[in-house]
Amino acid sequence: MTGSNTDFLLAVEALTVSFDGFKAVDDLSFYVDEREIRVIIGPNGAGKTTVLDLICGKTRATSGSIKFRNRELTKLRENEIVQAGVGRKFQTPSIYDDLTVFENLEISYPRGRTVFGALTFRRDAAVRERVEEIAETIFLADQLERRAEFLSHGQKQWLEIGMLLIQDPDLLMLDEPVAGMSVSERVKTAELLHRIIRDRSVIVIEHDMKFVEDIARKVTVLHQGRILAEGPMSDVKANPKVVEVYLGH
């Protein structure tokens, strides 16, 4: 099954994945525009994270198509999807504990990604400047030489966001970026996200309704692997089905 070509940045069509017969995502279709910010909400087990996993290649679809700029992603390997311009932040911070902040960012810098490229990669001025610029953005400019493992939880989340930013993806996917953060960190993260979502498309999974309202223009509500509702936040909020399965809780 292949989807049709569209003007959308991302076109997900008839996407299904089943684990041992259980359909975690069931015949799902949705579209994301260039520079759109899309928030996916839904109760636990609705298939939100699975959708991101499918898009970034971590999980293979059983059927259906995912097109990114009309390029089929379901057949690509993870690294090819990243190179096509899709970045993914995981729910729990996924960073390289054994490396310094600088090295974390440097590895994510999109140059020298082949074996040979990595061997001959040089830490030149361009790399340094870019790393420092990003570090500034994610509030870690003074932590560059620190081993990532010793950062606080919030700082780790920021670092992972920074690692995505340095890739400069066209589509950024964030899985609960403010989960587990302190209040002050949360404020700073919101500010950070506002800054970085400006010139790219973003898909965010988030439970924090205030945060969602703050950034979302369009919301997709998932329930049991299917779309329950889709539209502006205000509409969705008023949707009785949504209230019943999700917001009401």
Add this chain to the structure above:
Amino acid sequence: MLGDYTPDQLLSIFAMQGFAGLILFSVFVLMALGLAIIFGQMGVINMAHGEFMILGAYTTFLTSKLFALYLPALFPIYFFVAMILAFIAAGALGMLVEWALIRHLYRRPLDTLLATWGLSLILQQTYRSVFGAREVGVELPQWTMGAVSLTDTIEVPINGIFVMVLTLLITAAVGLLMYRSGWGRKVRAVVQNRTMAGAVGIDTEKVDRMTFGIGCGIAGVAGSAFTMIGSTGPTSGQLYIVDTFLVVVFGGAQSLLGTIASAFTISQTRSTLEFFTSGSMAQVVTLLGVVIILMLRPQGLFALKVRR
């Protein structure tokens, strides 16, 4: 080579080969069962598995000596006592090892591999110091000798039947234990979510220790049974390691059923090949086949998901 035989003989060839394969299968299952529990359920690579088996064999050896010395009248049944003692000895050592070593190494499977390798060297040297470097001869009760004639041409060795029955019993016991008992539920709960299991009041440390102990205990019983068909020496255990691990991995690590199915596949293949080629080639071809299949299908034959 088959042309030389009459149809009748061919039938007996296949029947006897089938039994030979079944015996090998039982041996593999016995070897692999304990490891499947430890590796599959706990993710621990126990390179000293063979040494736990040999502990069982040495226990059997000692028991036979004791019976011969003090209870010669009961000698014919000493083997059953020996198996129970083997289970206890290997299980107790297993729990001790879990407490001293393994529990510090959960989540570092490669490190357990190295540490248990070290343990296996120490155990080997201990056996050597205690029992001598040479293999010991375990005297077996008379009834385990000889073969049962099913027809004029089909004969099945009694010890083979014994091993098969034992395998059946132990497999059934393990199956019941894992899938029907409260303890089995606890083990599975701990495997699936350690934190949660702890939170609902399961003593995860105790469950780990028991699991490891039972896995080692089964190895001990296997070792005891192997005194009937194999050698008992300080380094005999090492011979089994590769085969055992391949059986477990080939079966797909986490599933008991997979282990059994894989033992069946490997043993039948090897036994058949052994008959038509020679022992050496059969082993190479089987090992190579397993490795190639594992390369193509790393999750093993029967597992549903890849573990990384």
Add this chain to the structure above:
Amino acid sequence: MPSAPAPATGPAASPAARDESTLFDTKEWLAFALVAAVILVVFPLCLDAFRLNLVGKYLTYAYVALGLVLCWGFGGILSLGQGVFFGLGGYCIAMFLKLEASSAANTKIQSTPGIPDFMDWNQITALPWMWQPFHSLPFALLAVVLVPVLVAFVIGAAMFKRRVGGVYFAIITQAVAAIATILIVGQQGYTGGINGITDLRTLHGWDIRQDGAKEMLYFVNAGLLIGCILLAQFVKRSKFGRILVAMRGKEDRVRFSGYNVANFKIFVFCLAAAFAAVGGAMFTLQVGFMSPSFVGIVPSIEMVIYAAVGGRTSIFGAIWGTLLVNYAKTSLSESFPQLWLFGLGALYIGVVMLFPDGLAGLWNSHAQPTLDRLLGRRPTPAVQGPASGATQPATLPPQTAAE
């Protein structure tokens, strides 16, 4: 996206600007100089020909340990089949030497002169095709590296492309080692069987059994080892090295940073195989034969302990670890044979449970601070710099790097 490559003269004030364009930092320079001085100067000066040859043999194992540091220490890929590559390298050069030793004149008494003696004993009457090219030294030298790398590539590609790693990889490499041994022993007409390929004499007419030749070979061996150290150091200092470390912890994340993880693993596995193979070839040259007893499971696992004792993430530690374990083995097993196996067993356990960073870890946590303090009092700028953890942060597991 900024991409203009420029010389490394970025903002100097930031600590991030620490120079990674050189092959060594100060501390590593010292470590390297120490290793080089000891194996190139101290050993040859202090040891007699016999002991020197012995140390030369130990050093051939250091290649394997070096490969394991990259592959296992950095990349987290534990191969229990390095003996296979060591053996393949050794056999490749042994085949050449055996052919040279089996000239028609030397083998007149055989029923088929001109072929290796063990073939004659096995009723082989013509040199098998796979032996033919080993008449040529350049081919043999090339094969020393290429054959093991090819094998490693096939194994690596099959396994890593399918994302088999960790324990599974270890067990499968172990099975490969078992298969290789059975094959070599069983195909004795082609391989010399369990006796191996023995009685190697000359290399292009140069008698490698003479003391002079052995001394020469020692230096060739030491030189090659230093070359391999430099290569390993280059890999470690490159971004490749950091990606390996990243992969060890968070393989998925590396994928989502846009790297094809399998290729990196295959490369480092092949590199480790190549190192082991060079070691094997040097072993054959120095010891004068090759046999399947270096290929199997037991020697392969034993080689892991060399790297572990040195500190699994320390390139220089691998050399010291190899020397130390082998020295202990030789001296202990002579005087207390029983104790040695207990000791070796305890070593595996200890290095896992108590000193996961081996000698290098002990050095960093004990000797280095003392040394820093001592040197800090004196006006020696050489070792000044960031605190001990900072120069090698990428490679130190938490236990020692806690600041």
Add this chain to the structure above:
Amino acid sequence: MSRDHDDPISSPLRRKLLQALAAVPAAGALGTGTLGLAASRALAATSPTSGVNTTGLAVTDDTVTVGILHSVTGTMAISETGSVEAEKLAIEQINAQGGVLGRKILTIQEDGQSDWPTFAEKARKLLVDDHCAAVFGCWTSASRKAVLPVFEQYNGMLYYPTFYEGLEQSKNVIYTGQEATQQILAGLNWVQDEKKAKSFYLLGSDYIWPRTSNKIARKHIENVLHGKVVGEEYFPLGHTQFNSVINKIKLTKPDVIYAIVVGGSNVAFYKQLKAAGIDLSKQTLMTISVTEDEILGIGGENIAGAYACMKYFESLKNPNNEKFVPAFQAKYGKDAVIGDVTQAAYLGPWLWKLTCEKAGSFDIDKIAAASPGIEFKGAPEGYVRIHENHHLWSKTRVGRARPDGQYDVVYETADLMEPNPFPKGYQ
């Protein structure tokens, strides 16, 4: 060594080979054994060190140093221990009789650690550092192959005790065990005569000795005895599952099972054979790999009835053996068993002593030259003599295993068997 190859006509190796093929049994008739014993003290007084040692060996006015090189650790330690014990016993006895050329024997023992490069290393040490006048050692062919170039390069003398596959001969080695034909041919002849055996099933562990031995056996069965080989099969070392081959044996019903299985596999093989209902009192089985040492692990009841073809059994009845066995057991415990190789190892020091006394020197070249023809009448196996090819003339015997782990000797060749390491027609 290189000299040998540059000038093949004068090569000692080749010369000896030619002599061996020409078969000159009369050469050994001149006995030196008794003469040597009696003359020992007289020689001591009249042989100054400078005279008996012109090549810088470790010889002083009252001592001479030899090496013992076996595995005391590792997998081979099991097998090699007996050899070490026998060699030490022989040296002790020689010293008690006044030593060699009036000099007491000192020993340096090195451990080969079941590791072939270690054997080569230690051999070098014994020759280069310790200047040993002779080395008694090695057990496996692999270890001998590893040290052989060392002995040839540094001109040492090795006394090698194990029965082995042959195909080797060196100026620097005296082989006190049997080469393959000595162990095999007479046994096969006997089993054909005695059991009217026509069909044979050959099997063994998969390495050079069983394969070479079976090759010789097959040639002999097919070409000389005109019998039939109905199966030939090999198993990896350490193999423990023999049910398939046992089935094949049951089907092919050979008159004789000819088994050369070694190590732990041995134990498994005989146990499974017995369990499969193959009764060795009815089915003839002949082995060349099971000595009394191995039976300890197999268990006498599992192998009782099998025939072994050796040159020595502990139960052998002769005056020498009746002194040797008690002496051995007095030193190493009454449970100590003595296998074929242990006895062969015991011969080494004695043969060396006799050779030194004949040569009147410790010099390796003189020992090598004087060795052919040396007779040892005190050998536990009976009379032995060194052949020009540096192997021993000795008898072949067939023993039948008893449940108590000993053999009953049921046959011995009338004459000494000639050693023939490169047997024509068997290659």
